[in-house]
Amino acid sequence: MAEINLSRIVKKYGDGFPAVNDVSLRIADGEFVILVGPSGSGKSTLLRMIVGLEDITDGELTIDGERANEKAPRDRGLAMVFQNYALYPHMTVFENIAFPLRLAKDLGEEEIRRKVEQAASMLELGEHLERKPANLSGGQRQRVAMGRAIVRDAKAFLFDEPLSNLDAKLRGQMRTEIARMQRRLGTTTVYVTHDQTEAMTLGDKVAVLKRGELQQYASPQELYDEPINLFVAGFIGSPPMNFIPVRNQDGVLHSPFGPIPVTARDEAALAEAPELLIAGIRPEAFEDAALLDDATRQDRAVISATVDVTEWLGNEVYAYLPFEADAEVSQALAELDRDLDGESLRTQVVAALDSRTRIGAGDAVDLAFVPESVKLFDPRTGRNLSRDDENAARIAERSEAARQQALERAREQHSGAA
Amino acid sequence: MDTGKLTTGRKILWAVVSVLVAVYALFPVVWIISLSLKSPSDVGNQQFWPTAVSWENYELIFTGQASELFVPALINSIGICLIATAIAVVLATLTAYAVSRLDFPGKKFILTMALGVSIFPVISIVTPLFNLWSRIGLYDTWLGLIIPYLSLTLPISIWTLAAFFRQIPWELEQAAQVDGATSWQAFRKVIVPLASPGVFTTAIIAFFIAWNDFLYGISLTSTSAARPVPAALSFFTGASQFEEPAGAIAAAAIVVTIPVVVLVLLFQRQIVAGLTSGAVKG
Numbered sequence: 211m212a213e214i215n216l217s218r219i220v221k222k223y224g225d226g227f228p229a230v231n232d233v234s235l236r237i238a239d240g241e242f243v244i245l246v247g248p249s250g251s252g253k254s255t256l257l258r259m260i261v262g263l264e265d266i267t268d269g270e271l272t273i274d275g276e277r278a279n280e281k282a283p284r285d286r287g288l289a290m291v292f293q294n295y296a297l298y299p300h301m302t303v304f305e306n307i308a309f310p311l312r313l314a315k316d317l318g319e320e321e322i323r324r325k326v327e328q329a330a331s332m333l334e335l336g337e338h339l340e341r342k343p344a345n346l347s348g349g350q351r352q353r354v355a356m357g358r359a360i361v362r363d364a365k366a367f368l369f370d371e372p373l374s375n376l377d378a379k380l381r382g383q384m385r386t387e388i389a390r391m392q393r394r395l396g397t398t399t400v401y402v403t404h405d406q407t408e409a410m411t412l413g414d415k416v417a418v419l420k421r422g423e424l425q426q427y428a429s430p431q432e433l434y435d436e437p438i439n440l441f442v443a444g445f446i447g448s449p450p451m452n453f454i455p456v457r458n459q460d461g462v463l464h465s466p467f468g469p470i471p472v473t474a475r476d477e478a479a480l481a482e483a484p485e486l487l488i489a490g491i492r493p494e495a496f497e498d499a500a501l502l503d504d505a506t507r508q509d510r511a512v513i514s515a516t517v518d519v520t521e522w523l524g525n526e527v528y529a530y531l532p533f534e535a536d537a538e539v540s541q542a543l544a545e546l547d548r549d550l551d552g553e554s555l556r557t558q559v560v561a562a563l564d565s566r567t568r569i570g571a572g573d574a575v576d577l578a579f580v581p582e583s584v585k586l587f588d589p590r591t592g593r594n595l596s597r598d599d600e601n602a603a604r605i606a607e608r609s610e611a612a613r614q615q616a617l618e619r620a621r622e623q624h625s626g627a628a
Numbered sequence: 629m630d631t632g633k634l635t636t637g638r639k640i641l642w643a644v645v646s647v648l649v650a651v652y653a654l655f656p657v658v659w660i661i662s663l664s665l666k667s668p669s670d671v672g673n674q675q676f677w678p679t680a681v682s683w684e685n686y687e688l689i690f691t692g693q694a695s696e697l698f699v700p701a702l703i704n705s706i707g708i709c710l711i712a713t714a715i716a717v718v719l720a721t722l723t724a725y726a727v728s729r730l731d732f733p734g735k736k737f738i739l740t741m742a743l744g745v746s747i748f749p750v751i752s753i754v755t756p757l758f759n760l761w762s763r764i765g766l767y768d769t770w771l772g773l774i775i776p777y778l779s780l781t782l783p784i785s786i787w788t789l790a791a792f793f794r795q796i797p798w799e800l801e802q803a804a805q806v807d808g809a810t811s812w813q814a815f816r817k818v819i820v821p822l823a824s825p826g827v828f829t830t831a832i833i834a835f836f837i838a839w840n841d842f843l844y845g846i847s848l849t850s851t852s853a854a855r856p857v858p859a860a861l862s863f864f865t866g867a868s869q870f871e872e873p874a875g876a877i878a879a880a881a882i883v884v885t886i887p888v889v890v891l892v893l894l895f896q897r898q899i900v901a902g903l904t905s906g907a908v909k910g
Contacts, residue, residue, distance in 0.1 A: 296799035310807035
């Protein structure tokens, strides 16, 4: 159990380029924190600095209040699961899991056996203990790697993209397994991933990184509802948030799909904002106006467009609506796409609609949405002009309370079982 | 590459090529065996096989008049080569590990120097070495041969082992360190077991190189105190000056081949590739 504190951490390589720049994070005891970002965002470097496999160029890392910058990995008391598992191929599963215990030297053979078997049964590896890693499936190897981490009483678990080598189905199962294990053990966990779904589902808190800089450090819900900038908004959510160029004239936002009203929330923020803005709307905020009753429709803003392609997924339908963007904005959008590891093929809006909708390719459609679901961004700085700090604080408070409660419950169950 | 099943035509082609290569490689060996089994009067029988199998030559080199030349030489060879191999492998393991894992100034230089030394012609340094050795008293001693043998075996050992170490995923070592191992423990408990096939392969190669040396052996020794077998063979003489010692030389050649064959057979199991499979995904 430990609290990990990163304060103004910098990592510079030989060429002076900062791979991680001025990152400060406070990871509370028992918290599950995700480091997420596209490739090259420095998330793995940051994790490796915490565990001690990379030197820290500047800043301070403390574990349980003790400065750890200069400590060797073995003295930090952390356990890590590597992306490619890094199992010892010449040892059996049992010996792999027992390895950290044997190094500790203060345990008897009896005690080691008991601990390994306990960890193995938790990960359902009991019948594989005498096998060699070469004879195991990907998922089993992954579990052995986790067993090696949980077998000793590490202060914290560190995961470096542990699921990226598994196929989609197994990844989903292991994700739940990791979440369950963390809740049960209540151990501080830092988890690196590039997959926003993993970040959203696993984390108590998520740190979004871009090119070595921390963008936002908040609960998944806050990232989703109150992103701090264009990058976070575009990174979190699947399919990603739609970005539409709008011109703010006479209290109305003129978009390629027609006018969008300015909400009372945004009026103040827009006073000093430039005329040209980027409006962000999540695909799931759209509804097919034809399916709404008149009363509901009254409260909604509506835009009209022609559907280019539809994708039917069973529970919902994705409708794609292309548009022409201003040169000025399209440059900002293209840059954002590059940051997000994407390729800007065309500017389009994706709407995730209820599967009852009857629209098809080529149809003209009215899309309704709650005006407050539109976030406005400054195209030059990327800042979210519509961010509601009070709401963000409320969300943070609520998610922290939920986390404490879950931990409490896990402790009760643990002591009840023991 | 065509990874599918071989066609019959291709199979036959490969079989023919394999047989040709095997015959080409083994014919001299068989010839030497046959020669070693001919009695001195039978050597000129103008036939490939001996008229009657005779162990006379073997008796000659082990218990007969050639034995004072051959038996000490065999002991010298085995001792010197084993010591040179052991030192080379230990030093090369540490060097290769450093070269493949650590970043330090002069890393390229070490590898290039090792390569340079190994391609340097032996004949060009043997004379100065002779002078130096006689001056400092290393001439005609075991150590006087072990040191030049190291110059032959170390470079190739470093290169082979560095290649092996590079194949071992670095994550394994990092995992060991995170698991609580010191650098030395990580090296001993994780890296060395995984590198053992490489170490064995290297040891065998190094042993062969030292075992086969003739030039140092003949130039830096004068008595049976340190003279190795390849050099001793050249001192074999027949029963009289009119008799060629071909049979005895052939028998000695067979005897010195045996340790090499035995070594390879013994360590064949250790030289298995793919021991690291299962360490990481892929």
